[in-house]
Amino acid sequence: MLDVKSLSKSFGGFAAVNGANLEVEKGEIVAVIGPNGAGKTTLFNLITGVLKPENGKVLFKGEDITGLPSYEVCRRGISRSFQVVNVFQRLSIFENVQISILSRERRTWNLFTPSAKLAVEETIGILESVGLMGKKDRTTGLISHGDRKVLEIAMALGGDPELLILDEPTAGMAPEETSRCIELIKDLSGKRGLTILFCEHDMEIVFGIANRIMVMVRGGTIIQGSCDEVRSNQAVQEAYLGGSDAC
Amino acid sequence: MTKNTLGGKGRIVGGALLILLFLSPLFLPRFYIYLVSIILLTGLLATSLNLPLGYGGIFQFHHAVFYGVGAYGAALMITKSGLSPWFGFVVGPLTAAFLSLIMGLICIRLSKLYFGMLQISLGSLVWIIAYRWYSFTGGDNGLHGIPVPNAISSPNGAYYFTLLVTLLSLWTLHKIIDSPFGSALQGIRDNPVRSAMIGINVKLHQLVVLVIAGFFAGVAGSLFIVVDTAVFPDMLFWTLSLEVLIMCLLGGWFTFLGPMLGAAIIISMRTFVSGFTDYWTLPLGILMMLVIFFLPNGILGYIEEKLHRNLIEQTIKES
Amino acid sequence: MDLIYAIFSPTLMSQIFVGLSRTVILFIVASGLSLILGVLRIPNIWHGSLYMVGAFMTFTISGAFGGGSVGFWIALILAPLGVALVSLIAERSFFQHLYEREHLMLLLLTFAFSLVFGDLVKMVWGMQYKSVPVPQIFQGSVHLFGGLPFPLYNVFLLAIGPIVAVALWLIVNKTKIGKISRAAAVDREMVGAVGINVSWVFAFVFMIGCLLAGLGGALVAPTVNVSLGMDHTLIMEAFLIVIIGGLGNIWGALLGALIFGLAQSLGILIWPQFGIVFPYAAVIIVLLLRPTGLLKSTW
Numbered sequence: 001m002l003d004v005k006s007l008s009k010s011f012g013g014f015a016a017v018n019g020a021n022l023e024v025e026k027g028e029i030v031a032v033i034g035p036n037g038a039g040k041t042t043l044f045n046l047i048t049g050v051l052k053p054e055n056g057k058v059l060f061k062g063e064d065i066t067g068l069p070s071y072e073v074c075r076r077g078i079s080r081s082f083q084v085v086n087v088f089q090r091l092s093i094f095e096n097v098q099i100s101i102l103s104r105e106r107r108t109w110n111l112f113t114p115s116a117k118l119a120v121e122e123t124i125g126i127l128e129s130v131g132l133m134g135k136k137d138r139t140t141g142l143i144s145h146g147d148r149k150v151l152e153i154a155m156a157l158g159g160d161p162e163l164l165i166l167d168e169p170t171a172g173m174a175p176e177e178t179s180r181c182i183e184l185i186k187d188l189s190g191k192r193g194l195t196i197l198f199c200e201h202d203m204e205i206v207f208g209i210a211n212r213i214m215v216m217v218r219g220g221t222i223i224q225g226s227c228d229e230v231r232s233n234q235a236v237q238e239a240y241l242g243g244s245d246a247c
Numbered sequence: 248m249t250k251n252t253l254g255g256k257g258r259i260v261g262g263a264l265l266i267l268l269f270l271s272p273l274f275l276p277r278f279y280i281y282l283v284s285i286i287l288l289t290g291l292l293a294t295s296l297n298l299p300l301g302y303g304g305i306f307q308f309h310h311a312v313f314y315g316v317g318a319y320g321a322a323l324m325i326t327k328s329g330l331s332p333w334f335g336f337v338v339g340p341l342t343a344a345f346l347s348l349i350m351g352l353i354c355i356r357l358s359k360l361y362f363g364m365l366q367i368s369l370g371s372l373v374w375i376i377a378y379r380w381y382s383f384t385g386g387d388n389g390l391h392g393i394p395v396p397n398a399i400s401s402p403n404g405a406y407y408f409t410l411l412v413t414l415l416s417l418w419t420l421h422k423i424i425d426s427p428f429g430s431a432l433q434g435i436r437d438n439p440v441r442s443a444m445i446g447i448n449v450k451l452h453q454l455v456v457l458v459i460a461g462f463f464a465g466v467a468g469s470l471f472i473v474v475d476t477a478v479f480p481d482m483l484f485w486t487l488s489l490e491v492l493i494m495c496l497l498g499g500w501f502t503f504l505g506p507m508l509g510a511a512i513i514i515s516m517r518t519f520v521s522g523f524t525d526y527w528t529l530p531l532g533i534l535m536m537l538v539i540f541f542l543p544n545g546i547l548g549y550i551e552e553k554l555h556r557n558l559i560e561q562t563i564k565e566s
Numbered sequence: 567m568d569l570i571y572a573i574f575s576p577t578l579m580s581q582i583f584v585g586l587s588r589t590v591i592l593f594i595v596a597s598g599l600s601l602i603l604g605v606l607r608i609p610n611i612w613h614g615s616l617y618m619v620g621a622f623m624t625f626t627i628s629g630a631f632g633g634g635s636v637g638f639w640i641a642l643i644l645a646p647l648g649v650a651l652v653s654l655i656a657e658r659s660f661f662q663h664l665y666e667r668e669h670l671m672l673l674l675l676t677f678a679f680s681l682v683f684g685d686l687v688k689m690v691w692g693m694q695y696k697s698v699p700v701p702q703i704f705q706g707s708v709h710l711f712g713g714l715p716f717p718l719y720n721v722f723l724l725a726i727g728p729i730v731a732v733a734l735w736l737i738v739n740k741t742k743i744g745k746i747s748r749a750a751a752v753d754r755e756m757v758g759a760v761g762i763n764v765s766w767v768f769a770f771v772f773m774i775g776c777l778l779a780g781l782g783g784a785l786v787a788p789t790v791n792v793s794l795g796m797d798h799t800l801i802m803e804a805f806l807i808v809i810i811g812g813l814g815n816i817w818g819a820l821l822g823a824l825i826f827g828l829a830q831s832l833g834i835l836i837w838p839q840f841g842i843v844f845p846y847a848a849v850i851i852v853l854l855l856r857p858t859g860l861l862k863s864t865w
Binding site: 306353356357361364365367368369371372375376379380381484485486489492493496525526527528529531532533535536539540543 | 660
């Protein structure tokens with residue numbers, strides 16, 4: 001479904017992403033791991049149009065989407081959550097998700113219908129599935145960090161994506177919130193059939209739910225393979241897992 | 248907060264105010280009718296600025312250009328062409344909207360500060376052309392004695408026309424803010440990266456907002472002609488742009504009626520202070536400083552915040 | 567031969583030199599504005615008022631010392647210093663508390679100050695035009711360019727311009743505080759992290775910038791009617807110059823001032839009624855081609 005070939009991007013001489021490769025098949029859950037500064041978020045930014053790559057290609061369902069702006073990438077069926085929470089602070093939780101849906105339906109050019117009446121059922125549906133229904137009218141500037149990260153995912157769902165990219169979805173969450181988030185991700189993959197690409201630091205989570213793992217070090221791909229393949233790979237063990245058995 | 252938290256009580260106050268406004272020519276002396284007319288159209292101007300500013304997060308530094316162009320467009324249409332004056336009232340806002348489109352196309356590819364600066368440059372050019380072109384625009388004197396249709400040429404007539412057009416415009420603007428477009432706009436204000444990521448073409452939405460804002464600024468300019476039968480180059484000068492910005496800030500730039508309130512306060516202040524002394528800009532400057540330091544969300548913003556906080560505390564107590 | 571004479575005609579050359587003297591004033595004021603914008607990220611609308619205050623103070627101080635040449639020289643020193651002092655007080659009392667907030671608030675605060683000072687000038691000096699006499703050494707003209715007179719005072723301005731430019735360049739590039747300011751313009755957190763008191767660096771830069779505004783006002787005083795409203799037109803022109811030159815770039819301010827000043831004088835020569843539009847049109851052309859300014863900006 002998603003095919004990333006030799007993607008590169010430098011910032012003033014520093015190669016943040018250097019010839020990265022990635023493959024995601026339909027229905028899979030793929031994880032990207034790597035030490036801090038390996039370029040995972042930059043990679044996601046390059047795929048989703050937040051940044052333009054200097055070299056390489058990104059193919060989605062066979063179509064070349066390299067360098068397209070974010071909103072075009074979204075319209076083709078890729079949605080994303082951000083590592084540093086990126087929501088609409090002055091609006092309520094309900095409105096945050098609603099806008100996502102309205103955007104997908106290209107309704108944002110509607111200037112005269114009160115938006116309060118539109119896409120209500122679908123918004124409620126998404127909010128219920130992520131467990132934020134009870135707080136739907138709270139201003140997002142005021143909710144907890146964990147809730148905000150879940151809201152990120154909810155907003156991404158509003159776009160009815162085929163591929164969901166999650167950038168450190170459980171970062172900064174309390175243990176209970178984390179397990180709820182994991183369950184949610186499993187649900188999205190299992191029940192909804194979404195293809196999921198994510199990156200994480202918590203190895204337990206990664207080995208727990210990922211079908212395949214891609215390992216990044218210093219902007220490049222070392223290996224992409226199944227959990228076992230990655231675990232037993234020499235280079236990975238040296239560069240990242242420190243030679244110890246981390247699962 | 249897109250919804251007005253004032254709710255039921257607000258409606259009563261609003262309704263009473265509307266009734267007062269409709270009845271005022273019966274009990275207010277002529278000068279005050281003129282004053283209220285000016286407040287209404289300036290409030291409309293400020294509200295039109297607040298669409299890109301407070302709801303869109305675009306720092307529109309030179310909104311007065313569209314006001315002035317709307318006024319000049321209407322005035323020139325009325326005085327120079329042979330057509331009915333009513334055409335002028337349509338041509339004015341359309342000219343302003345068109346100019347807004349052109350300027351938007353040029354400026355929108357730039358980030359915040361450069362956008363504002365380029366706008367100021369373009370606006371200054373328009374100002375200086377109007378200021379110098381004696382034969383066409385009346386130069387630094389402007390145009391006076393513009394023939395307004397008889398139906399609305401009396402002070403009361405002008406007042407009711409202004410009131411109706413302002414109310415209609417405000418109603419339209421409010422509808423726009425409540426619509427999905429308005430929601431998208433606020434999303435862009437809060438987080439343009441996020442907005443793009445959920446499929447919103449940010450630049451295009453911003454361009455449309457600017458054109459709408461320009462249009463309604465032009466409407467305000469046309470209304471000025473009805474009330475004052477004159478236009479001056481000052482209407483295009485950057486000091487007016489900043490004054491209108493202050494009105495939005497003073498009243499509350501994240502609220503819908505804030506700019507209107509700000510306009511009312513500042514114009515009233517100016518009129519009454521000027522009655523006593525020549526030094527009107529000093530109190531305005533001091534008022535600005537007070538707002539910047541103590542009331543950054545404006546008066547209505549402050550009230551809304553307090554009400555919101557009370558609401559939250561109430562909910563916590565109840566649960 | 568005739569063609570060359572026509573191109574370098576006395577009128578043209580004379581106009582060019584007039585434009586250049588105007589450039590000097592614009593450059594001095596714009597460089598101060600550019601400095602403040604580049605290092606402190608403040609679009610300082612108050613700058614125009616300080617220029618006006620500099621001119622009015624020159625009037626008063628030179629009058630206090632007899633109104634002759636001596637008075638002017640003293641004023642040329644004291645007026646900018648007075649302006650600098652006022653700006654320092656304002657910065658420490660008001661501006662520094664807003665650095666963490668949005669630029670819009672700082673811009674509006676400088677606008678508020680310009681409103682207040684506009685009235686203060688009116689209160690102190692009244693509404694009438696004031697005249698500052700040209701100091702004796704510079705009275706009269708020199709006859710260049712085929713007999714057309716060129717005021718000696720303007721020659722003085724043409725000499726002052728490069729001196730100020732070089733002095734400014736030295737301060738910004740060769741002194742320790744200049745280097746710290748440039749670093750703070752790029753990364754104020756880093757500068758703070760190495761233990762330098764960024765706050766006082768900002769105060770210093772702000773003061774120097776405002777001093778330049780006052781100096782511009784003092785220098786322009788003998789050549790124009792010192793009046794209310796000089797602040798409004800000048801600040802608009804100064805901002806445009808800074809924008810086309812590149813934010814925070816002193817040489818950019820010089821280049822911008824040159825373009826602006828020359829476009830104005832040449833424009834008036836070619837099309838007297840609308841000549842004054844030329845600089846604005848030039849600004850727009852530059853911005854369409856290079857939106858971020860001709861030279862590198864510090865933003």
